[in-house]
Amino acid sequence: MLRFENLGKRYADRVIFEGLSYRAGPGCIALNDDSGSGKTTLLGMLAGTIPADCGDVWIDGHLHRDAPAEAKSALAFIPDDCLPDSLQTGRAYLEQVALERKTSVGRDVLDLAERFGLTPHLEKRFEQMSFGTRKKVFLTAAVIGNAKVVIADEPVAGLDANARGVLVELFGILAERRVVFFSSYDAAFTQACKAQTITFADLNA
Numbered sequence: 001m002l003r004f005e006n007l008g009k010r011y012a013d014r015v016i017f018e019g020l021s022y023r024a025g026p027g028c029i030a031l032n033d034d035s036g037s038g039k040t041t042l043l044g045m046l047a048g049t050i051p052a053d054c055g056d057v058w059i060d061g062h063l064h065r066d067a068p069a070e071a072k073s074a075l076a077f078i079p080d081d082c083l084p085d086s087l088q089t090g091r092a093y094l095e096q097v098a099l100e101r102k103t104s105v106g107r108d109v110l111d112l113a114e115r116f117g118l119t120p121h122l123e124k125r126f127e128q129m130s131f132g133t134r135k136k137v138f139l140t141a142a143v144i145g146n147a148k149v150v151i152a153d154e155p156v157a158g159l160d161a162n163a164r165g166v167l168v169e170l171f172g173i174l175a176e177r178r179v180v181f182f183s184s185y186d187a188a189f190t191q192a193c194k195a196q197t198i199t200f201a202d203l204n205a
Helices: 038-048 066-072 090-098 107-115 131-141 161-174 186-192
Strands: 002-009 014-024 027-031 054-059 075-080 149-153 181-182 197-200
Touching: 014 038, 014 054, 027 038, 038 075, 038 149, 038 181, 054 066, 066 075, 066 090, 066 186, 075 131, 090 107, 090 131, 107 131, 107 161, 131 161, 161 181, 161 186
Parallel strands: 027 181, 027 197, 075 149, 149 181
Antiparallel strands: 002 014, 002 054
């Protein structure tokens, strides 16, 4: 479902990483490496928001380079900042994601929003939300449609204890049939998700 080969990225004369390759089927995979190692850059490249200098990424069999629309429709991405249009409301964002995935905001989505404690905040604009609330909106959007690959950058950051528990359960359910690939420094959260932990060394193997 998720596959990448020979990925490389540099900024000016600084090589961030090169020759990264990996493939994964359903399950939770946690990328845990040193700060500044390039985790956010790699996840952005997998999600198609940061261009790769070399290499290829496939999302559910769709090559990003040749079929970007198909790859995007099979992907749910939770970035670190979770700040799209600052004037957009949480509800409008969920509806936008549903439109992009050719579906609607169903009862399951609204139930998840309620469990996250998000319902009272859905009419707020993103600029009015706390960091954790913005994160919850993006995590809720991950269940819209049938995205086969979920990529999340520090998904537990900013969440309260109740939301952490909801997220552990959510990732467990998603991982039964989808790839959940996330970065995290939180060992307790990673263990609770029963995630396979990898580092950049494993991607260079």
